[in-house]
Amino acid sequence: MTGRTPLLKLNNGVEMPALGLGVYQSPPEETAAAVETALRDGYRLIDTAAAYRNEEQVGEGLRRSGVDRDEVFVTTKLWLSDYGYDSALRAFDTSLAKLGLEYLDLYLLHQPAPLEPxxxxxxxxxxxxxxxxxxxxxxxxxxxxxxxxxxxxxxxDVVPAVNQVELHPYFVHGELVDVHEKLGITTQAWSPIGGITRYWAQAPNGGRSALAEPVVTALADKYGKTAAQVVLRWHLDHGVCAIPKSVKAHRIAENFDVFDFTLTPDELAAIDALDTGLRSGPDPEAIKLDTFGTR
Structure with a gap:
């Protein structure tokens, strides 16, 4: 696999790019162009899900990009409405057909279901x-x-290779990351620059933006980068895979321009100190199939 993106070795030896494009809430009519743009800019990881309803457009963008299939790491996810053995296998086939692919690089269970295990x-x-x-x-x-x-x-029987979780400067998930290290699980961050705290007023940190924090803006000034680039670099320097979402060509390019600087241990710790310990997304322990089971 080529490209400028550093690679993370998963627990089964497969290599995954450390930075990718997420397409959660990307409108289907804009998703193909976003994927095509990202791949032409050098991205080699695309993350989607059955619940995002844009798998077909992800596949279209992949084909339009002209990048060889074996150069791109493609992830999709199984939604709760398809949990169960046979239904999961059928849902996988459906996702693969929508993507227009013969295999997937990574397949994730989108949510736990502890109340109906x-x-x-x-x-x-x-x-x-x-x-x-x-x-x-x-x-x-x-x-x-x-x-x-x-x-x-x-x-x-198989230890998950990846656990994709809410992770940003306001929710650093220290205990979980420690467990991942012990189990050999790679941490992947959704909402890596903290968008969920800016766009969802009901979030515990609702209305706050890590991108406006003085420690982040000062580092952006120091390195001649944007605040978002500093936060993405924070993820990479912690060994976390980040999948920022955008459909804007200039933002897609900006998010990928993070490989020419690194943060010092003290700078990483200063951003770590923004942690509130408060989750903004749903409580995984309370997931119920009848509540989250449709998409």
Missing amino acids: EPWFAAYKAAEQLLADGRVRAIGVSNHTPGLLHTLLEQT
Whole structure:
């Protein structure tokens, strides 16, 4: 796999780019162009999900880019309405067909389902079978807490390669990252520059922006970068994979221009100190299929 992006080695030896494009809330009519732009700018990781309803457009953007399939790391996710063994296998086939691909690089369970665990466990066992069959190169989860990871591991065989979670300067997830290191799980951040705190007024940190914090803006001035670039560099220097979302060509390019500087340990610690310990997204421990089961 080529490109400027550093690579993270997953626990099964597969390499994943450390920075990618997320397409959550990217309108379908804008997604293909965003993916095409990102790939032409050098991105080699695209993250989507069945629940985003834009898998077809991700596939279209991939084809339009002209970048070889084996140069791009493609992730999608299984939604709760398709949990269960057979239903998960069918949903995987549907996602693959929408993407127009013959295999996936990473397949994630989008949410835990601790209050109705049997379909959750069965869905992960289906993912294990897809991995064994060579239809996906790595499997993992999203939005799983340390306790939920251990619960899943007690019922399954393959340690997730990735756990994709809310992670930004206001929610650094220190305990979870420590658990990931012990288990060999790679941490991947959604909402990496803290968009969820800016756009969702009900969030505990609602209305605040990490990009406006003096420590971040001072570092942006020091390095001649934007605040968003500083926060993305913070993720990379901590060994976290970040998947910022944008459909704007200039922003897509800006988010990728973070490989020509690094932050010092003291600078990383100063951003770490912004942590409030407050999650802005849904509580994973309270997920119910009848609440989150439709998309």
